[in-house]
Amino acid sequence: MATSSFFEQLFKWLFIVGALLTVALYFKKDRLPEPTFYDLGYLDEPVQAKINAEPFKTHVNDQEYTITPLYDYELHGVVVSYSDADAFTNIWHHKRWQDFLNLRDLCVIWGKNVGSGVYRQMKFHNDSWTCWASWQDYETGSLFKMNALSNNHLLTDDDRIKKALMSAEPGDHIRFKGVLAEYANKSNNFFRGTSITRDDTGNGACETVYLKEFEIVKKANRGIRKLYGLTKWLTIVSFFGFLIFFAIAPVRIRH
Incomplete structure (x- = not known):
């Protein structure tokens, strides 16, 4: 014994x-790396182009969604915060909206917001549909560019894309490509639009993107x-x- x-x-x-x-x-695992960790040449503002595409339907969890593409859209950015639709604190997406298409929101920054390193003096967090950025002094706030930040409602019905999307973490350099889109579920009259400019703020300022590609270009804090x-x-x-x-x-x- x-x-x-x-x-x-x-x-x-x-x-x-x-x-x-x-x-x-x-x-420590989600601490945002120094700007030198990133290849700033890739972190330009998103590329957006108007398209003329027909709405299409998709089915997820016995729900039918109609997606209306508006613009082709591609973004390179650094993840600073995220919100999962199935998180315990998120009562909206699954329970109230029956939205099983928007799996995750990613809040990302790019451009001078990364190059200046200002993000390391800031705090970011997501709630169910908003990304919040905060700072402690005027100098930091004046250096940060709100039009080089976006909160992205990311939609996918593809298991391969879902796996890549759900593996993204704060500090990761990610790239995604898809369409800025509106989508709706007629069974419960749910509808969500999308921002089409980086210069808006407040309600409706988030980008809604139906994903065609998603990759983690460089993983942060791997060790x-x-x-x-x-x-x-x-x-x-x-x-x-x-x-x-x-x-x-x-x-x-x-x-």
Whole structure:
């Protein structure tokens, strides 16, 4: 039974170390890299061209959506924040709107916003349909260009594109190509439009893009994220290992 006591202590300390490392790495894995990490030559403003295309229909989760393409659209950008439609805090997309086409929103920056490094003095976060950018002083705010940021409602019914899209994380240089589009679900009168300019603000200023291509050009913090994944699993495994050996270890009576 001495062996079980040994493993009880071993798993206990592995759990403690793993938990501490996991917490520390959690706050580092999404830290935005320096501007020198990126190839700024690719991070120009999005390319947009008017098209004359017929609406088309697609089906996802027994819902029928009508998509009306307006412009061809291609963007290179750096992800600073995101929101998943199936997130616990997102009650709108699936439950209220029956929207299973907009899987994820990505908030991205490009151009001088990346080259200046101003984003590293800022905070970004997404709610269900908006990207918020904040800064602490006037100098930072005056350097940041709001027309070099966009919140993108990204639509796809393609499993290959979905896999790539859902693997994007803050700091990643991503590229996507598709169409700026309106879409609707007649069964519940749901409709969403799209911005067609980077200079608008407020409600309706987000780009709605039906994706044809999506790729991660350069992955940020690759080593830290791999280590975070390992320490997270170490914490989980060691926790259950500790519980098992704690249950079978001999009772220690203190005198």
